[in-house]
Amino acid sequence: xTLKPFALLLCLLALSCPSLAAGKTIYGLNEYILIxxxxxxxxxxxxxxAKTASLSARDIKRFKRDGETWVRFVLAIDGAEDQIVERxxxxxxxxxxxxxxxxxxxxxxxxxxxxxxxxxxxGQALRTIEVNLTDRSAFQYPLLxxxxxxxxxxxxxxxxxxxxAGKPGCDSDATPGx
Numbered sequence: 001x002t003l004k005p006f007a008l009l010l011c012l013l014a015l016s017c018p019s020l021a022a023g024k025t026i027y028g029l030n031e032y033i034l035i036x037x038x039x040x041x042x043x044x045x046x047x048x049x050a051k052t053a054s055l056s057a058r059d060i061k062r063f064k065r066d067g068e069t070w071v072r073f074v075l076a077i078d079g080a081e082d083q084i085v086e087r088x089x090x091x092x093x094x095x096x097x098x099x100x101x102x103x104x105x106x107x108x109x110x111x112x113x114x115x116x117x118x119x120x121x122x123g124q125a126l127r128t129i130e131v132n133l134t135d136r137s138a139f140q141y142p143l144l145x146x147x148x149x150x151x152x153x154x155x156x157x158x159x160x161x162x163x164x165a166g167k168p169g170c171d172s173d174a175t176p177g178x
Contacts, residue, residue, distance in 0.1 A: 026158050027157055027164055029045065032168055036172075037087075040077070042143050046145045047147075054134055056139070057073040060073040070086055072085070089116065093113050093115050094110035115133075116130070121174075123165030124165075125177060
């Protein structure tokens with residue numbers, strides 16, 4: 001009979017911690033993220049209200065290489081602003097404009113942004129993430145991680161925490177998870 005209260009306690013603990021039961025990782029509102037392709041660690045903002053991830057870039061230009069469309073840009077990140085990056089273009093995203101950004105003469109309710117794939121390490125997890133390019137230099141964080149990437153990281157966000165995952169700890173020869 002003494003096992004029943006213990007079993008009940010275990011069930012209650014499992015129900016009160018669904019993230020543990022589902023194998024998800026708890027991250028804070030902000031995390032250190034290694035952009036493995038660029039060998040650069042930046043502070044990122046985790047934003048469940050944004051769909052896509054965004055990286056701060058300027059002088060964004062599309063060009064052709066071996067018949068494929070690529071994008072060349074300069075990082076708009078303190079300490080890395082002289083780094084020119086070239087990556088294959090994954091697609092063009094349509095980012096919804098806010099009411100204050102809408103120009104009725106132009107008629108577009110969205111802003112087109114180039115999207116590239118990057119290998120990002122957050123905590124111990126390495127993932128391949130689609131990232132759109134835009135100048136975020138007016139924002140505090142040069143990298144925004146949206147809900148699509150957060151799903152890929154199997155993340156649960158606790159906004160009362162900051163840098164809960166610590167410094168990125170992915171092996172340099174690790175293969176990104178799915």
